[in-house]
Amino acid sequence: MSINLESLSTKELSELISKANLRKKVLAKRKPANQVKAAVAKFLKSTGWTFDELYGRAGAPKAAAPAAEKQPRKTTKGRSLGKVAPKYRNPANAKETxxxxxxxxxWLAAETAKGRKLDEFLIK
Known part of the structure; x- marks a missing residue:
């Protein structure tokens, strides 16, 4: 994030400085990250858990959900269904399927609007 200090008014600069000082105080109260990591690791070790088991890192074994709990997808949004062979062909232009x-x-909508049946265009 970059702020053009030249374009700020005196009031805006004062607000920015006060916000920066507040943020500085918050950060000063925090313990260093390595101390927090050590405390978390010690606690997890005492409970018998690992960080990977709790938060699922790559490569960690995941608990398999029972098949009965899985719900079937109701939408195909975001996944492809794969290639399917054509079922209908335009008799006037064999390339249109x-x-x-x-x-x-x-072409098919126009033909069915004229009264033709969909079955007439089935590929045999």
């Missing part, structure tokens, strides 16, 4: 997923392509 549709898998049956998602919104109907324009």
């Amino acid at each position: 549709w898998t049956g997923r998602g919104k109907q392509p324009r």
Whole structure:
């Protein structure tokens, strides 16, 4: 974060200095990080836990959830369903196909609007 001190008024500078002094006091009251880490490690050792077990670091074994508790996904947002073979083909243009997923392509919507059945476009 950079602050352009040249653009600040006297009042703004005074507020900034007072906020900085408050932050400095808060930081001065804190114990050094290595002391806190040592105290946490000592406490965890006395309880039989490790930091990795409690907070899940990479490589730490994770507790497997029972299969009965897992809920099936209700949405496919954020994951791909994979490739699917096309089910429908445009007779006028063999390159135009549709898998049956998602919104109907324009050519198929136009043909079904004319009264044709979807089954007529199935790839055999």
